[in-house]
Amino acid sequence: MFDKLASQPNDPLLALIGLYNADSRTDKIDLGVGVYRDDLGNTPVLRSVKAAEKLLLETQSSKSYVAPEGDRVFLDLLWELVGGTQSGKFAAGVQTPGGSGALRLASDLIARAGTGRLHLGLPSWPNHAGIFGATGLNVETHTYFDVPTQDVRFASVMKALSGAQRGDAVLIHASCHNPTGAGFTPGQWEELAAVISERRLIPLIDSAYQGFGAGIEEDVAGLRSLITAAPEALVAVSCSKSFGIYRERTGAIFAVADTQAAADTARSNLVTMARTSYSMPPDHGAAVVRTVLSSDILRKDWMDELNSMRDRLQGLRQQLSNALADGWQLAPQIAEQQGMFSLLPLKESDVLTLRKEHGIYMPTSGRINIAGLKGADIERVAAVLKPLLG
Ligand code: PLP
Ligand code: TYF
Numbered sequence: 001m002f003d004k005l006a007s008q009p010n011d012p013l014l015a016l017i018g019l020y021n022a023d024s025r026t027d028k029i030d031l032g033v034g035v036y037r038d039d040l041g042n043t044p045v046l047r048s049v050k051a052a053e054k055l056l057l058e059t060q061s062s063k064s065y066v067a068p069e070g071d072r073v074f075l076d077l078l079w080e081l082v083g084g085t086q087s088g089k090f091a092a093g094v095q096t097p098g099g100s101g102a103l104r105l106a107s108d109l110i111a112r113a114g115t116g117r118l119h120l121g122l123p124s125w126p127n128h129a130g131i132f133g134a135t136g137l138n139v140e141t142h143t144y145f146d147v148p149t150q151d152v153r154f155a156s157v158m159k160a161l162s163g164a165q166r167g168d169a170v171l172i173h174a175s176c177h178n179p180t181g182a183g184f185t186p187g188q189w190e191e192l193a194a195v196i197s198e199r200r201l202i203p204l205i206d207s208a209y210q211g212f213g214a215g216i217e218e219d220v221a222g223l224r225s226l227i228t229a230a231p232e233a234l235v236a237v238s239c240s241k242s243f244g245i246y247r248e249r250t251g252a253i254f255a256v257a258d259t260q261a262a263a264d265t266a267r268s269n270l271v272t273m274a275r276t277s278y279s280m281p282p283d284h285g286a287a288v289v290r291t292v293l294s295s296d297i298l299r300k301d302w303m304d305e306l307n308s309m310r311d312r313l314q315g316l317r318q319q320l321s322n323a324l325a326d327g328w329q330l331a332p333q334i335a336e337q338q339g340m341f342s343l344l345p346l347k348e349s350d351v352l353t354l355r356k357e358h359g360i361y362m363p364t365s366g367r368i369n370i371a372g373l374k375g376a377d378i379e380r381v382a383a384v385l386k387p388l389l390g
Pocket of ligand 2: 032127
């Protein structure tokens with residue numbers, strides 16, 4: 001049987017980690033995979049997470065199964081953080097292996113009960129199309145962002161949604177768009193909410209970077225306005241970045257509806273699909289998040305840590321923007337964009353030259369992970385980028 005298989009390519013983003021590690025230059029710079037780094041280039045375990053882990057080690061009394069939908073206290077606390085408490089909607093959640101697991105279950109649900117169509121603005125995180133395609137969804141794409149001008153193509157988004165059919169799903173990044181860092185204005189969120197409500201579309205909202213953009217609450221304001229407007233919504237949450245627990249595979253999918261019964265029915269389907277795939281999600285990361293969010297002291301410390309990660313990103317954006325300003329007209333956009341990523345108008349050959357000649361690593365799309373910059377690297381990076389951008 002195996003001889004009938006064709007070998008599959010690696011995920012280029014993950015393969016870049018290997019290329020970077022194999023480079024022996026000491027001044028190499030990793031702007032590749034989207035993990036947060038501090039100014040030493042490390043991705044440390046957060047203080048609040050370490051404290052929660054200590055508590056869990058001392059107090060956890062069993063490793064028996066949790067509920068089929070995962071840790072219910074985790075789900076309630078996470079929904080409060082993401083969805084808030086005021087929307088007048090009913091949410092039912094299932095804990096998943098990361099945000100990726102949440103997107104997969106959402107996609108399975110859309111394939112099972114929806115129109116089977118999902119609208120996706122490009123560019124997007126490459127795994128979006130992969131996950132949706134794997135469940136057999138018909139993915140209809142439109143332009144979200146124009147790289148040369150660094151503009152969100154809002155008219156193109158609205159045209160796609162205005163032409164969508166009732167019940168179609170639409171993927172929306174909650175904040176800190178991957179790979180562009182460019183989001184909607186408050187007015188555009190309102191227009192989106194209106195078209196979603198009017199055409200009865202189902203937003204599948206991907207929230208993977210809460211707290212990295214404008215603020216912990218600010219980053220979910222648009223998401224909340226959409227779920228208020230939409231008759232039904234799906235919200236895929238990743239805890240990987242906001243809690244720095246990437247490898248613990250922690251996330252959740254929430255089905256949001258006008259009645260508790262509708263949300264519960266959606267959840268029962270999500271649980272069934274999980275059961276026939278991986279049965280139940282891993283516990284540790286969710287237990288950590290539950291412990292952090294349910295302690296006033298740990299929650300406050302976590303918020304301080306998340307706020308300082310955001311401050312560092314915003315500071316780096318401003319410095320890089322300043323350093324590029326005398327060579328690239330669009331440099332101010334880098335400071336305006338939010339989260340870990342910006343998508344530079346670089347040719348693939350430029351990206352390969354940056355790797356070879358300068359030890360600067362990014363995917364061939366030209367996406368940079370701002371957190372991979374160290375303050376001391378910025379002038380050097382800007383100096384080699386300017387002739388390529390200007
Ligand atoms: N969605 C987006 C936009 C992402 O960038 C990521 C990144 O990893 C994810 C979802 C999924 O994250 P994870 O499965 O690691 O929680
Ligand atoms: O876009 C990124 O870099 C992050 C991390 O298969 C990631 O979202 C990248 C690829 C992948 C899983 C996670």
